[in-house]
Amino acid sequence: MQRVGYAAILLFAVLVLNFALMHLAPGDIADTIAGDMGGADAEVMAEIRRSYGLDLPVWEQLIKYLGGVLHFDLGYSFYFNMPVVTLLLERVPATLLLVVAAQILAISVGVLLGVIAARQPNGMASHVVTLIALFGFSAPVFWTGIMLLITFSLWVPIFPVAGMQDVTIDGNWFERMLDVGRHLVLPVITLASVFLALYSRLCRASMLEVLGSDYIRTARAKGLSTREVVVKHALKNALNPVVTLAGLQFSAVVSGAVLVETVFSWPGLGTLALQSIIARDTPTILGILFFSALVVVVANLLTDLVLRMIDPRIRSSDS
């Protein structure tokens, strides 16, 4: 519960930051509107400012802004001609799908590789993990995406390389879902490659430590099979740091998603951010920043829940 309150404070801080950025930036809404109208004289400018409350003292504007957010009002996008919240809610599911799918893929494959590598610290799998880690840390994610895109358009055209669905498909929900899934493959692999490297390396180290612990010796002394020892007794303990890291990485995954969405024309927050930046659509840009922070905060809360499920020591530490 305390964590939820804390998350709310974080989001509040993001809003204040948003507001500050809006005011620190050169130019305001009036300039934007005037620009759209092809110029306006001082009187019209003043009128616009008054109608948006820009003539009020800064703190009153802040309270108005925060009050608006409480009523799900993040302002109006002049470029897309709709309330920012409506616009964002259209785009959030696509980004969420990409981010969550990439995290799941990265964690599951990363853990699998890490466990295999830890079983043979000097074996083939360990070298593979090292190589993946080096590649994942060093290759720009958008470039990885472009390389996959080239490969899968020119040489192995089995997956679609752009967009989220094929509008010509007019099937039932299952066919449409399958279609989205096919579109999802390349963006998810691209985004996951970065984090896969991180998780497999950490999981390997964490497994190595756990496998050398006293309770693993106890499990062996009980006569359990290697599988039971590794999967039941070791992995559940080794997962803790991996899940913690995955929670911390959520904001980085969202950042990566911006680039991956751009490469694969994925209709999420990232492509929207770029569009609105080019259009100088400040309310939308700041709305995206707030929404992405919201996604990260919620993800962090869920991570805490998962950690609690895995580790009874965390459960009892604050109850």
Added chain:
Amino acid sequence: MEKVVIDEKPVEAARGPIAEVAGMFVKSHAAVVALVVLLLIVLAAIFGPAMYQIDPFEMVWAPFSPPGEEGFLLGTDYLGRDIMAGLLYGARVSLAIGLAAALMSVCIGITIGALAGYYRGWVEEVLMRFTEFFQVLPTLLFSMVIVALFGASLEVVTIAIGVVSWTAVARITRAEFLRIRELEYVMASRASGAGNFKLMVAVILPNAFPPIIVQAALMVGSAILFEAGLSFLGLSDPNVVSWGQIIGSNRPYILDASYTVTIPGVAIFVTVLAISLVGDGLNDALNPKLRQR
């Protein structure tokens, strides 16, 4: 199980700490190779443009000339600009922004981490919450917003990267300060009348440096990736070439001329790979636990 008593090897002749670290570093072959590659890249960035006198913005040949043909080593892009020239000039920007942004974030991170770890109490609480706040914000989006609002100049881009990347340094610095401030020699300095500032800067900080240096090295790599991402999106100074920008501007033509994006991508990859291998080598060399083996 009983601890197996393994006797020590004969103590090596005493050497200075720097020589010792250098010795450990040299033992890691990958790090040495990476260091050589990195030096070559830096030299190319410094002297390359002077030796290879082709303007990266000038249309020098027919667009989409593949590499190796007609005198242009790495071919030309969609506007007929020489990619080799772009790489050499772009190296300057990528490395300069990478270094400057990393330096900036290291400075911010050390300051915040040191204050939090030294004073503890409410100072630590506030500063660590502040740090967590920056961890929650998706860094790239935040930087995009800054660049969008304040203009895409090299300075803004550098600052935009620097102000969002310092959290790891802050956490490491704080942890080191928390550990070191309890050690005997810090107590001794305090007892002999050293002030807070002197204790922080002259006593604790030098001893906290090894992990910070490693992190700083890795920071340069991630700042280069960061800059590449921003300029790939078109959010960097349009008047200078950078590697990410070459990829971004040639993106519409990748299916016809994939080399225009492959080549600068390899440049980024190799540079960042070299930096992270050097960082790993530094880590092994500076980690006292490993040194004892």
Added chain:
Amino acid sequence: MATQTILEVRDLTVELATRDGISPVIDGLSFEVGAGETLALVGESGCGKSMTALAVMGLVPHPIGRIAGGEIRFGSEDLVAVGEDRLRDIRGNDISMIFQEPMTSLNPVYSVGEQIAEVLRRHQGLNHKQARQHAVELLHAVGIPDAAARVSTYPHQMSGGQRQRVMIAMALACKPKILIADEPTTALDVTVQAQIFDLLRVLQRETGTAIVLITHDMGAVCELAERMMVMYAGRKVEEGTVDDVIANPRHPYTQGLISCVPHVTDDPSAERAPLVEISGIVPALRDFGADQCLFAARCRQVVARCAAERPVSNDFGSGHRVACWQAEVAS
């Protein structure tokens, strides 16, 4: 021995790979365990007590260590030769083990009940419900109050003594023929130590389990064990009934060990040899295989032969065996 022998170790050699090469950390070790008896393995840290236990369990750390020779006869089988599958059936079922560190020997993410029930499901074929029920009974048997409620608590909610009780419940769940207890009380408070020893004694009487007690605590040896075996640098130096060895130690090393704790001699008024200090340290691992007496460097009674020949084990009557060239002279 009058009782039937259930475990017979013959010429066991365990090698460990170290930086200086391969060392025999257990070197030609032979001993027997009789049904229902308690045998104490005594010696300093690093003398191979724990490695002996791990070898019997088939848990020599791989790939650093391996059993290089000898046999471990359990019933009609040689545990060195049987496969890993058979060893797994024996571990925790016919031979089980408890460890020195109760604080870290239980898995922190599973309830203690689950960790006990797991053994029962594995070896006794009980289903989840039966195993759980039996786990409660076992917890009760090892003296955990309110066992029905405590069965679902986690290790971190228990004290060290309670955790060791849980370990004992786990180890004795399948009524094994042998329980190896590796310094089971070293990490515990003195009062708790006594309770754990009492518990082991009571349970042993009920189950007829033989106990191999690994310890360097002579008090525990006298209290619990009928026979004892003294090890030094991977070799057996002396073996016999506790009464014989304590009253009449023949190996200089044993003499030193015993005189370190004067009160263990059973007759306080009897004449006692002056305290013998054992100076020096255990030899380095790389010297372990040498064909000489490895104690020679620290021995006050050393003669030329000690450094030239490996001492052979001689029986001084009623199973009191000593490996020392000077033993007869000394006695």
